[in-house]
Amino acid sequence: MKLTINHPNLSPGAAVEVPGLGLFANGAEYEVDEDVVEAAKTKGYTFSSTGVYGKPLEANSKPAKVSKKDSSESTEVSE
Amino acid sequence: MAIGIGATGVLGLGIETTRGTYVAATKWVPIRSESITVSQEMNYRRNIRGIADPDVPQVGNLTYEGDVEFEAYPDVIAYFFKAMRTSEAKTGSGDPYQYIYTPTHGALSTSSLSFYVERNGVRFGYSGVSVTGMAFTVTDGILICTATVSALAESLPGAESDSYSVETPFYTGTFSVEIPDSSAVTDMDNFSWSVTEGGSTNHRLDGSTNPSSITMGERTTACSMDRDFDARTDLDAFEAATATSVTIICTHTAATRYLKLEMPVASMETYDVNLGGQGDIVRASINYTGSYNAGTTGAYRATVKTAENIA
Numbered sequence A: 001m002k003l004t005i006n007h008p009n010l011s012p013g014a015a016v017e018v019p020g021l022g023l024f025a026n027g028a029e030y031e032v033d034e035d036v037v038e039a040a041k042t043k044g045y046t047f048s049s050t051g052v053y054g055k056p057l058e059a060n061s062k063p064a065k066v067s068k069k070d071s072s073e074s075t076e077v078s079e
Numbered sequence B: 001m002a003i004g005i006g007a008t009g010v011l012g013l014g015i016e017t018t019r020g021t022y023v024a025a026t027k028w029v030p031i032r033s034e035s036i037t038v039s040q041e042m043n044y045r046r047n048i049r050g051i052a053d054p055d056v057p058q059v060g061n062l063t064y065e066g067d068v069e070f071e072a073y074p075d076v077i078a079y080f081f082k083a084m085r086t087s088e089a090k091t092g093s094g095d096p097y098q099y100i101y102t103p104t105h106g107a108l109s110t111s112s113l114s115f116y117v118e119r120n121g122v123r124f125g126y127s128g129v130s131v132t133g134m135a136f137t138v139t140d141g142i143l144i145c146t147a148t149v150s151a152l153a154e155s156l157p158g159a160e161s162d163s164y165s166v167e168t169p170f171y172t173g174t175f176s177v178e179i180p181d182s183s184a185v186t187d188m189d190n191f192s193w194s195v196t197e198g199g200s201t202n203h204r205l206d207g208s209t210n211p212s213s214i215t216m217g218e219r220t221t222a223c224s225m226d227r228d229f230d231a232r233t234d235l236d237a238f239e240a241a242t243a244t245s246v247t248i249i250c251t252h253t254a255a256t257r258y259l260k261l262e263m264p265v266a267s268m269e270t271y272d273v274n275l276g277g278q279g280d281i282v283r284a285s286i287n288y289t290g291s292y293n294a295g296t297t298g299a300y301r302a303t304v305k306t307a308e309n310i311a
Helices: A034-042 B074-082 B233-239
Strands: A002-006 A015-018 A022-025 A028-032 A052-054 A065-068 B010-015 B031-034 B037-040 B062-071 B086-091 B097-103 B113-119 B122-139 B142-151 B153-155 B175-178 B188-196 B200-202 B213-215 B220-228 B244-252 B257-273 B283-290 B301-306
Touching (some): A002 A015, A022 A028, A028 A034, B010 B074, B062 B200, B074 B097, B074 B122, B074 B142, B074 B257, B233 B283
Parallel strands (some): A002 A052
Antiparallel strands (some): A002 A028, A015 A022, B010 B113, B037 B062, B086 B097, B097 B301, B122 B142, B122 B153, B122 B188, B188 B220, B220 B283, B244 B257, B257 B283, B257 B301
């Protein structure tokens, strides 16, 4: 599942929690393993159908792409 | 429909561009509870025609109002002050941003919010939300805010997904109370501070059962606390109706997370000191009411510092 975490009211890199998936740094895109997503869904969590939390990233931005394999781990952004 | 509990609920808010036009949530609020309800002005018709029961009512005017109780996160409370009857002065170009809210005196809140609420997976979208009062108190060591809100309408919104900033509320050890201003007192264990705007939900014959406006009325700023009693000074000031000033400062994270609630002109409404029992500490129970102050152009001023960049 592709996630976009981009809240304009928060500074880039600020920690954002997506319930069921954990912490992400603001202003980036992520690939979360489908088994992690499905495991969270079985616990009752629901997620954005578009994967976007906040606003879509602008086309000219260079998002960090980080694979998230475990919902318990925090994610650091690497540029 | 499966039975559900409150834990799965969510509340998000967004600042409206046009009052009453719903916008999707841009800020998700961890809440302790909410009690926003819709009530209908039922017109049970009592026509005399040989029966003692009412005729079925017609649709009546709808009112949407209630409270939202949440831990006073610095990034959240600014939104609620913004949707009250205030003027906002924002400074800073990065974390922390500073917002100073001073009271205004018109009929309407300065900004309005939309609320997205999910209750057992069922969506509610409130638009035209005005904050008609805010109250702060310390519960179990945490600063709790209760915002009283009214809305212009409610309808089913599209699905939205919640995500949360990682913030810390103000807690025991981060509070300082000054009476008067700049003179810290350390003989109290709790306080409550509130602003009520005298909100009124108004319906008009405009073809809608929803409110046409939410107006503000007489504002009351109040503060109450219990203090250890050891001198007549304040009692004498109370009996002489001598006003003082009250300032509550909550701050942590090297003052980048900050809330200051000021009552520049605070008069003691009541001052009670009693012998409650053999083992009871002798304490004074004091209620302050704020009056207009030219310097703050109102009876209070609130300052918030937060990482939140509110547009």
